[in-house]
Amino acid sequence: MNKTxxxxxxxxxxxxxxxxxxxxxxxGYDIKDFGALEYDGLDxxxxxxxxxxxxxxxxxxxxxxxxxxxxxxxxxxxxxxxIRAAVFYNGPDEIVELxxxxxxxxxxxxxxxxxxxxxxxxxxxxxxxxxxxxxxxEKRINKLDS
Numbered sequence: 001m002n003k004t005x006x007x008x009x010x011x012x013x014x015x016x017x018x019x020x021x022x023x024x025x026x027x028g029y030d031i032k033d034f035g036a037l038e039y040d041g042l043d044x045x046x047x048x049x050x051x052x053x054x055x056x057x058x059x060x061x062x063x064x065x066x067x068x069x070x071x072x073x074x075x076x077x078x079x080x081x082x083i084r085a086a087v088f089y090n091g092p093d094e095i096v097e098l099x100x101x102x103x104x105x106x107x108x109x110x111x112x113x114x115x116x117x118x119x120x121x122x123x124x125x126x127x128x129x130x131x132x133x134x135x136x137x138e139k140r141i142n143k144l145d146s
Contacts, residue, residue, distance in 0.1 A: 006063035008052035013066025013112035057082035070111035
């Protein structure tokens, strides 16, 4: 398994991204950070999310992106062929697990306004430890990516 995780955010998720970056580095992951690299309340999420999603698709990696709700960020990422971004904003943890198990999500989009540091650590560990089930789900994923 590749130990590289791509991160990207706008201003709304900046602080949480920085926390997650430190958390993942301590867990032994290599991080490719597409920004924002500093807080700028006027930045726009597509400027960070689209390059990150393209990189993830081209290099067959996984990523975690952040925004206020995570919704717009996931919509932007999902415009890139080969990307399957799932949104989490403190709903049931089962949603995160199913995003990997059934949908082979390669990006987790987190709504930073709805989770705290401890919650996000738990959810990320669950997401990273869940493998794609394949089987009947694989043909559906292939239809999305073709």
